[in-house]
Amino acid sequence: xxxxxxxxxxxxxxxxxxxxxxxxxxxxxxxxxxxxxxxxxxxxxxxxxxxxxxxxxxxxxxxxxxxxxxxxxxxxxxxxxxxxxxxxxxxxxxxxxxxxxxxxxxxxxxxxxxxxxxxxxxxxxxxxxxxxxxxxxxxxxxxxxxxxxxxxxxxxxxxxxxxxxxxxxxxxxxxxxxxxxxxxxxxxxxxxxxxxxxxxxxxxxxxxxxxxxxxxxxxxxxxxxxxxxxxxxxxxxxxxxx
Amino acid sequence: xxxxxxxxxxxxxxxxxxxxxxxxxxxxxxxxxxxxxxxxxxxxxxxxxxxxxxxxxxxxxxxxxxxxxxxxxxxxxxxxxxxxxxxxxxxxxxxxxxxxxxxxxxxxxxxxxxxxxxxxxxxxxxxxxxxxxxxxxxxxxxxxxxxxxxxxxxxxxxxxxxxxxxxxxxxxxxxxxxxxxxxxxxxxxxxxxxxxxxxxxxxxxxxxxxxxxxxxxxxxxxxxxxxxxxxxxxxxxxxxxxxxxxxxxxxxxxxxxxxxxxxxxxxxxxxxxxxxxxxxxxxxxxxxxxxxxxxxxxxx
Numbered sequence: 001x002x003x004x005x006x007x008x009x010x011x012x013x014x015x016x017x018x019x020x021x022x023x024x025x026x027x028x029x030x031x032x033x034x035x036x037x038x039x040x041x042x043x044x045x046x047x048x049x050x051x052x053x054x055x056x057x058x059x060x061x062x063x064x065x066x067x068x069x070x071x072x073x074x075x076x077x078x079x080x081x082x083x084x085x086x087x088x089x090x091x092x093x094x095x096x097x098x099x100x101x102x103x104x105x106x107x108x109x110x111x112x113x114x115x116x117x118x119x120x121x122x123x124x125x126x127x128x129x130x131x132x133x134x135x136x137x138x139x140x141x142x143x144x145x146x147x148x149x150x151x152x153x154x155x156x157x158x159x160x161x162x163x164x165x166x167x168x169x170x171x172x173x174x175x176x177x178x179x180x181x182x183x184x185x186x187x188x189x190x191x192x193x194x195x196x197x198x199x200x201x202x203x204x205x206x207x208x209x210x211x212x213x214x215x216x217x218x219x220x221x222x223x224x225x226x227x228x229x230x231x232x233x234x235x236x237x238x239x240x241x242x
Numbered sequence: 243x244x245x246x247x248x249x250x251x252x253x254x255x256x257x258x259x260x261x262x263x264x265x266x267x268x269x270x271x272x273x274x275x276x277x278x279x280x281x282x283x284x285x286x287x288x289x290x291x292x293x294x295x296x297x298x299x300x301x302x303x304x305x306x307x308x309x310x311x312x313x314x315x316x317x318x319x320x321x322x323x324x325x326x327x328x329x330x331x332x333x334x335x336x337x338x339x340x341x342x343x344x345x346x347x348x349x350x351x352x353x354x355x356x357x358x359x360x361x362x363x364x365x366x367x368x369x370x371x372x373x374x375x376x377x378x379x380x381x382x383x384x385x386x387x388x389x390x391x392x393x394x395x396x397x398x399x400x401x402x403x404x405x406x407x408x409x410x411x412x413x414x415x416x417x418x419x420x421x422x423x424x425x426x427x428x429x430x431x432x433x434x435x436x437x438x439x440x441x442x443x444x445x446x447x448x449x450x451x452x453x454x455x456x457x458x459x460x461x462x463x464x465x466x467x468x469x470x471x472x473x474x475x476x477x478x479x480x481x482x483x484x485x486x487x488x489x490x491x492x493x494x495x496x497x498x499x500x501x502x503x504x505x506x507x508x509x510x511x512x513x514x515x516x517x518x519x520x521x522x523x524x525x526x527x528x529x530x531x532x533x534x535x536x537x538x539x540x541x542x
Contacts (some may be wrong), residue, residue: 051419069421076419087278087301088472096292097409101420106402133467153420 002064004029004157004188005050010059011016012049019045019210023059025207025216027190028092032183033205034219038232041194044079047159057188063157072101075155077163080142092130094145095121098152111149113152120151123178139166147175157188164195173224176202200221249492258378261386262503264393265445270458271400271482272438274473275431277459280412283338284323284432285455287345287438289448291322293352296443297359306369308385308444315373315440322348323436328425349448376447376500380490385444392441396434400473407431408469408520445484446500453504454480461511464518483507493512 006026012019019041025184027033035043047055050061052069075098098120099113109117124144131136134145143163149207151156164172178187179202193199199206199219206223208214208231215222215231276284292315299314300306316408322344329340356370373378400407409417416486418424437518442451462475487503491508 032346048415053418071421074414074419077413078413082415083277084280086464087412088469088470089412091406093468094412097413100405100409100417100422105406108405124255138251149416180328 002029003062003065004031004175005052005190006062006065007046008060008062010046010061011047011057012054013057013074018057020049021212023213025213026204027188028208029064029188030183030186031188031205032179032203033188033190033207035190035202035207035209036193036196036199036201036228036231037209037214038148041231044161045067046209047161047190047192051159067240071199072109072153073154073156075148075150075158077158077160078151079161080139080146080165085137085142087134089134090131091121091126091134091137091145091148092117095133095148095182098149101153102191116154117152120148122146123151125174140168140171143167144171144175147178151178155187159189160183160189162194164193190240247437249489252492255389255488255492257383257386258381258499259485261381262378262431262445262488263481264386264389264484264501265442266454266458266480266482266484266503266507268396268438269442269454270462270476270482271397271473272435272457273455273457274462274469274476274479275407275411276435276455277463278430278469281337281435282456283341283452284326284435285439285452287326287341288319288436289443289451290345290352291348292316292319292443293373293442293448294318294320294348294355295352296348296370297352297355300370301355301459302361308382309388311370311373312440315443316436318348318352318442319436320433323432326502327432351412370382372442374448375498376443376450378445378499378503379491381444388509389441392437396437399430399434403427411428445501450500452505454533457504457507457511458483461507461514462515464521477509479507483510488514 003026006195007023010023021089023046035046045054049056051074060067096109096113097118099109099117101242103113105108118127118130121127124147126141126144126148129141135139137145143166147163148162150160163175167175179191182189191203193203200223204219205217206219207216208222208227210231210233215227250259273285279441295314295316295318296311297314298318299311302354303310305311319358326337326340326344329344330337331334335343354373356374359370369380371377392433406422406427408419409422410424410431414424414501415430417427428463439451439455442454446454458474458476458480466472483503483506486497490506491497491502512523519525
């Protein structure tokens with residue numbers, strides 16, 4: 001089984017405080033994977049370090065066995081509060097940014113890029129809001145816009161930082177369906193996730209993290225109360241966790 | 243009083259007005275990026291930090307040649323910018339505090355040097371003061387020619403890299419994740435902003451320059467829903483204020499041009515903050531009022 005992402009002895013620190021310590025993990029191609037852990041466990045940091053957005057103290061990351069990040073194979077959904085939504089732009093403008101990696105420097109979006117962006121907006125059910133100011137969107141709509149931008153990237157591996165944060169139940173279901181469709185197409189999707197109750201329903205691969213790696217593997221095998229309790233350093237009663 | 247519009251056919255007026263127009267357009271365009279990048283106060287820091295550079299350049303060369311003096315200003319302006327960025331990056335000091343420290347140290351140094359030069363026997367320093375308070379009327383034809391070249395180059399770069407600057411400003415993490423060279427783009431955009439500030443120095447001066455950077459952009463934001471609209475409007479507001487300010491100051495004796503320009507742009511900004519549709523204060527109050535009335539009516 002080919003690995004979409006493999007992380008080898010990754011350590012990241014902010015100042016002298018380690019946020020990730022000697023993490024080894026891999027995610028096979030075609031998995032819908034959850035990264036789980038308590039607040040401050042380094043979940044977002046893991047995503048950012050893997051994507052090269054923040055410096056690593058040590059360790060390396062490979063994508064499909066290559067050390068270089070292959071161009072246009074990575075899609076990224078940052079946490080929605082990482083940007084200022086009062087920026088003068090419409091939903092279409094933001095989603096079109098997903099095409100910039102395919103365009104290269106200086107080049108303007110072509111008709112094809114606009115069609116792909118429009119299709120991505122349709123997939124997340126935001127077509128009627130396409131020309132809306134992003135400032136006027138609700139939290140759930142903002143998440144859907146970021147998801148649409150990532151879909152417009154037409155990537156092979158998607159990294160999503162809490163795409164379910166602040167969304168209602170219906171939106172969550174719609175997003176999960178989109179993620180499952182991506183998996184059906186053979187894409188790899190890696191999601192920072194919070195809700196332990198839904199892990200087994202949504203994901204088939206789980207990475208349990210609390211600064212150090214606790215477990216990494218098939219959801220069936222590693223997502224049990226022993227590992228969860230070790231990750232959260234506490235005893236949580238979980239329904240449906242074996 | 244003669245027809246004030248006759249001024250527009252006066253050659254000296256045309257020169258100064260064109261210079262102020264270019265200054266306003268450039269400040270509007272690059273100021274939009276500065277404001278959206280939450281670096282509004284960068285203008286204040288850079289313009290104050292430019293003063294020691296101006297005096298240094300004069301001391302070294304003994305010339306009052308505008309390009310040479312502005313080159314000095316650019317030098318210390320960039321050093322100050324780099325200092326501020328590095329203080330924020332490598333310490334717990336926040337941007338506003340770093341800015342205040344760097345700005346006052348540089349401006350203080352500038353004033354010390356300036357006083358020293360004034361007292362020296364080589365009394366050829368009369369032209370330096372205009373960089374503190376600005377003196378658009380002292381602009382020469384060749385200064386304006388120089389500004390035209392700068393304006394064309396800056397505009398060309400912004401149009402060329404518009405897509406990149408937009409993404410960098412909105413979401414730099416995402417820009418980096420798609421492999422954009424954001425270190426270079428960041429440095430490039432900061433350099434353009436600093437250049438716009440330096441070019442504006444001789445027109446409005448170090449003290450008022452930050453207003454030229456912030457006000458047109460803040461006013462334009464009120465009326466626009468897309469980035470290119472905001473930047474175009476900011477350029478129009480900046481340029482319009484430049485010409486209007488020059489016209490007002492030329493129509494009344496003893497009226498300085500730089501402050502007149504800043505007053506014009508401030509009036510435009512106040513009108514925009516109050517009356518713009520959707521984002522304006524008046525429109526928001528009306529909406530709130532109507533909402534309340536509607537709710538009360540429903541409750542009966």
